[in-house]
Amino acid sequence: MRAPKPAPRPALRRIRYPRTMSRRLASTNALRAAPIAALLLAGFAATLYFAFPAPHPPKVASGVWLALVVPVDEANPFGGQVRAINTATGEEVDLREPGDWVALSWSPDGRYLYATQLIGLGSDDESDFSIRPTIFDVPRHRVVASAVWPWDDCIGGADRASWSPDGSGVALPGQSCAAVFQVGGQFDLVMLNGTATGASGGLPAWAPDSSRYIYRAGSRETVIVDRDASTGSLISWPAAVTGASAWQLDYFIWTAPATLRVYVRTYPDPRDDNDQDAEPLRYWTIEGTFVDGRIAWDSPQESDPSTYFPPFPDDAPLREGHGRNDPVPYRTMLSDDLQFVAAVPFMRSFQPLEDPVFVTIIDGVRFAYPLGSNFLAATAFEYAGRWDMVRVD
Numbered sequence: 001m002r003a004p005k006p007a008p009r010p011a012l013r014r015i016r017y018p019r020t021m022s023r024r025l026a027s028t029n030a031l032r033a034a035p036i037a038a039l040l041l042a043g044f045a046a047t048l049y050f051a052f053p054a055p056h057p058p059k060v061a062s063g064v065w066l067a068l069v070v071p072v073d074e075a076n077p078f079g080g081q082v083r084a085i086n087t088a089t090g091e092e093v094d095l096r097e098p099g100d101w102v103a104l105s106w107s108p109d110g111r112y113l114y115a116t117q118l119i120g121l122g123s124d125d126e127s128d129f130s131i132r133p134t135i136f137d138v139p140r141h142r143v144v145a146s147a148v149w150p151w152d153d154c155i156g157g158a159d160r161a162s163w164s165p166d167g168s169g170v171a172l173p174g175q176s177c178a179a180v181f182q183v184g185g186q187f188d189l190v191m192l193n194g195t196a197t198g199a200s201g202g203l204p205a206w207a208p209d210s211s212r213y214i215y216r217a218g219s220r221e222t223v224i225v226d227r228d229a230s231t232g233s234l235i236s237w238p239a240a241v242t243g244a245s246a247w248q249l250d251y252f253i254w255t256a257p258a259t260l261r262v263y264v265r266t267y268p269d270p271r272d273d274n275d276q277d278a279e280p281l282r283y284w285t286i287e288g289t290f291v292d293g294r295i296a297w298d299s300p301q302e303s304d305p306s307t308y309f310p311p312f313p314d315d316a317p318l319r320e321g322h323g324r325n326d327p328v329p330y331r332t333m334l335s336d337d338l339q340f341v342a343a344v345p346f347m348r349s350f351q352p353l354e355d356p357v358f359v360t361i362i363d364g365v366r367f368a369y370p371l372g373s374n375f376l377a378a379t380a381f382e383y384a385g386r387w388d389m390v391r392v393d
Contacts, residue, residue, distance in 0.1 A: 176191065
């Protein structure tokens with residue numbers, strides 16, 4: 001008996017979808033697969049992250065760091081070695097070769113240290129002289145930015161320095177221009193709408209949001225620079241101040257990104273012995289608002305002399321063993337941020353001292369660092385700008 005024949009298979013028909021429907025099906029399948037692919041990629045990325053974490057920016061150890069120009073060459077007592085010192089651990093970092101360094105300034109986070117190098121100082125040939133702003137990466141012990149100051153375009157400059165609050169650059173004041181020297185080595189140079197007749201030694205003060213800065217050029221002339229502008233402006237003062245027999249600007253502080261408070265004193269003109277009607281010494285505060293590149297001033301308010309100046313840190317421990325009654329007197333100084341007080345010795349003649357030290361107060365404790373026998377303790381030698389301190393958390 002023969003086996004029955006299998007039933008014939010039904011003929012398969014290829015179903016052809018319209019082109020629009022094929023696209024819909026393809027997109028639907030892609031959408032279904034997308035979450036799976038995303039999960040796989042996310043897992044792969046997480047594996048890479050934990051296996052090879054992104055490097056964190058280097059930083060110095062916590063504590064209060066002191067930067068000093070330490071004399072190391074008897075032939076050049078005004079110059080020295082830029083040295084960073086951790087006052088808690090004693091760690092020391094020598095930066096670059098010895099030279100003539102000024103305008104030391106720490107970045108807010110303590111990673112970078114700015115210094116201006118004066119090259120060819122004292123040379124008989126003026127063409128040998130140049131100014132070189134320099135930024136050190138302290139934890140990496142190297143220079144990250146160095147450039148020659150544009151002396152032909154800018155009169156003065158780079159003798160004082162102040163870091164922006166956001167740490168992006170250093171403000172350098174000048175008489176005909178001002179600049180921000182960036183960590184990348186670029187100059188943001190702006191020309192002033194006039195040339196300041198005074199010295200360009202005022203320390204720039206930054207607005208809290210790093211949008212602008214202001215500095216004093218002489219006892220009265222003050223410059224304000226907006227980082228978004230192409231020029232800086234000499235400030236015009238209210239008539240209540242300029243109308244006095246004599247006056248001077250003492251200091252200023254930012255109270256907000258666009259508001260400023262200045263402290264001014266008026267007094268009789270010391271050159272005029274016949275000025276009997278002149279008002280006595282008076283202290284004033286003036287509030288100003290930055291609007292369209294200019295300062296709009298409120299009316300001056302007379303200030304109490306007892307609260308006019310900012311509080312001075314306690315410097316009594318500085319005089320322990322190095323007081324004014326000692327054979328070698330010490331000159332007291334404030335750090336640029338007014339947070340630290342320090343002292344260095346001085347004498348009335350150009351001669352070396354035995355065991356001169358740099359003295360400061362850290363959290364109420366006296367800290368002394370030896371300056372070496374090459375330190376020149378002369379009254380004409382100004383140590384301001386050759387030291388700075390920063391607290392790193």
